[in-house]
Amino acid sequence: MKALRFYAPEDVRLEEVPEPECGPDEIKLKVKNCSTCGTDVKIFHNGHQNLTPPRTIGHEIAGEVVEIGADVTGDWSVGDRAQVIAAVPCGDCYECEKGWMAVCQNQTSVGYQYDGGFAEYMIVPRQVLKVDGLNKIPDNVGYDEASAAEPFACAINAQELLGIEAGDTVVVFGAGPIGCMHIRIARGVHQAGPVYLVDVNADRLKMSADAVQPDEVIDGSKVDVVERVMELTGGRGADVIITATAANITQEQAISMAARNGRISFFGGLPKTDPFIKCDSNVVHYRQLHIHGANGSAPEHNKRALEYISSGQVPVKDLITRHIPLDDVLSAFSIVKNGEAIKVTVEP
Numbered sequence: 048m049k050a051l052r053f054y055a056p057e058d059v060r061l062e063e064v065p066e067p068e069c070g071p072d073e074i075k076l077k078v079k080n081c082s083t084c085g086t087d088v089k090i091f092h093n094g095h096q097n098l099t100p101p102r103t104i105g106h107e108i109a110g111e112v113v114e115i116g117a118d119v120t121g122d123w124s125v126g127d128r129a130q131v132i133a134a135v136p137c138g139d140c141y142e143c144e145k146g147w148m149a150v151c152q153n154q155t156s157v158g159y160q161y162d163g164g165f166a167e168y169m170i171v172p173r174q175v176l177k178v179d180g181l182n183k184i185p186d187n188v189g190y191d192e193a194s195a196a197e198p199f200a201c202a203i204n205a206q207e208l209l210g211i212e213a214g215d216t217v218v219v220f221g222a223g224p225i226g227c228m229h230i231r232i233a234r235g236v237h238q239a240g241p242v243y244l245v246d247v248n249a250d251r252l253k254m255s256a257d258a259v260q261p262d263e264v265i266d267g268s269k270v271d272v273v274e275r276v277m278e279l280t281g282g283r284g285a286d287v288i289i290t291a292t293a294a295n296i297t298q299e300q301a302i303s304m305a306a307r308n309g310r311i312s313f314f315g316g317l318p319k320t321d322p323f324i325k326c327d328s329n330v331v332h333y334r335q336l337h338i339h340g341a342n343g344s345a346p347e348h349n350k351r352a353l354e355y356i357s358s359g360q361v362p363v364k365d366l367i368t369r370h371i372p373l374d375d376v377l378s379a380f381s382i383v384k385n386g387e388a389i390k391v392t393v394e395p
Contacts, residue, residue, distance in 0.1 A: 049395070050103045050166035051376050056094045059104070061376055067162065071118040072173040074181060076110035076129060079190035081164030082367070082392040083107070083379045084198055085223065085293070091380050097159045105165035105393070106133035106158035109184060109193035113168070119176060130193040130353060131164070131171055132180035132200075133157050134343040148178070148345035149204050164194075165376055167395045180346045185357035191370065191392045192356050195224075195363045199356070200348035202228045202314075203236075205341035209310040211237035211287055218276055218285040218304065221292035221315060222246035222255040222264075224390040227366050229289050229314075230259045235361040239287070243279065245272055245297070251386040258365055258389060276304040284309060284334075291315050298324045302331065302338075310337045366390045 048066045053059050069075040083105075089095070090104055098104075108131040115123050136143050136151035143151050157163050161172045171181050184193040202225060211217065217239045219226045226244065233239040244261035246252040247268040256264045265275050276285055284306035290297040292315045301311045317324075330336065355361040369388040371379050373395040382391050 048167040049373055050162075051105065051373075052101045053090065053094070053098060053104045054100050056092055059091055059377070061374070064103075066168050067170045069114040069116055069170060070173075071116040072176070073116045074112055074119060074123060074171040074176065075114035076108070076131070076169050076171060077113045078108060078110040078164050078166055078169055078395045080109045080194040080392050080394055081105040081107060082191070082194040082198075082390060083383050084225070085383060088380050088384045095159060097156060099160060102159070103162035103166050103169070104158045105163035106156060107194045107197045108157065108164035108169070109190040110164070110169070121176070128184040128190065128193070129171075130182045130184055130196050130349065131157060132175060132344075132346050132349050133197045135161075135174050135180060136178050136345065137174070138178045149343050149348070154343075165373065165393060167373070178346050180349070182350055182353055185353060188353060188357050189364065191367050191394075192363050193353065194392055195367065195390060196349055196352035196356065197344070198225055199228050199352035199361070199363065200344035201225070201342065202232055203348045203351055204344045205229075205289065205312045205314050205339070206232050206237065208339045208341055209287055209289075209312055211239055211310075213238040214240040215286035216240050216280055216306070217242045217287045217289070218245060218301070219243070219261075220245045220288070220290045220294070220297040220301070222248065222252045223291065223386065224366055225314070226291040227255050227259045227389060228361070228363070229291055230261060231361045232355075233287070236355065241279070243276065243285075246292075248386050255389055273300050273304045280306065286310065288312070289314050293317055295321060295324050299326070302326055302336065305330075305334060305336050307334045308337070309334060310339065312339050312341050314341050316342060363390075367392050370394055
């Protein structure tokens with residue numbers, strides 16, 4: 048079968064490999080869709096400390112069950128449509144026992160320690176099944192939509208931590224697919240008030256704004272973002288700010304524009320070579336700000352993402368603007384890097 052294999056930074060090859068065999072405590076999928084994200088681009092260029100090469104990458108996966116190991120329990124049948132979690136908690140550590148599976152200290156990941164979904168077939172490992180991380184796709188949800196449930200789950204986790212209330216003013220930095228999902232979750236799930244979308248790429252800003260219709264777009268390359276948000280909020284600031292981009296300045300701007308009792312999500316990780324920001328601690332202190340980190344999800348968030356997609360509460364179909372065959376998978380990385388599409392999915 049064909050699979051995209053990572054050997055080293057910028058040494059990523061689409062090649063023929065043996066079709067994987069299903070063990071007694073595993074399930075084998077025929078991959079239907081594996082979507083892409085900025086993390087895939089970072090892996091392509093820089094690798095990852097948890098990725099053991101050679102490795103089939105790709106972690107936003109939906110497929111069809113084609114084989115079930117003899118020891119697998121649960122209601123699974125050949126032909127079932129399934130979505131796979133990416134971040135795999137151990138289920139046994141202190142954090143997992145507390146219900147904090149999104150921050151499991153022993154977390155492994157599909158596409159890192161286990162072969163991922165940029166392939167014709169893949170194995171769902173025992174550890175995924177142990178934590179109930181393989182989810183049936185609702186009948187009215189396409190494979191492409193289901194593959195978007197994984198990043199969607201990460202956004203759900205972040206917003207739950209923020210405690211968004213009906214009517215809250217929300218600012219989202221980053222007009223990529225995750226920024227679009229954040230806007231739709233804030234509105235569709237939490238009934239947020241005005242939502243403002245910020246980016247410095249005018250083309251990407253327009254493309255995403257056309258899809259998710261924020262109340263206003265703010266081009267950070269042309270205006271003072273903090274000043275504009277203050278104008279839009281009558282000087283009060285934003286209740287919720289989500290930085291869905293890997294830019295230090297957005298985190299600094301988020302603190303500066305936050306209203307009293309404002310909640311901030313540092314959703315996008317910063318470059319490891321420059322992970323620090325300037326923070327006016329007195330602003331945090333006197334405005335009683337709440338700053339949250341968030342980067343992943345728990346298995347339950349993936350289930351909730353599929354439910355929101357199925358119900359129409361948070362649609363994602365229109366955010367998937369490019370479908371690429373596995374034979375052309377390498378082009379997906381440049382499309383994502385250049386912001387030429389909202390969401391790109393690969394179809395083996």
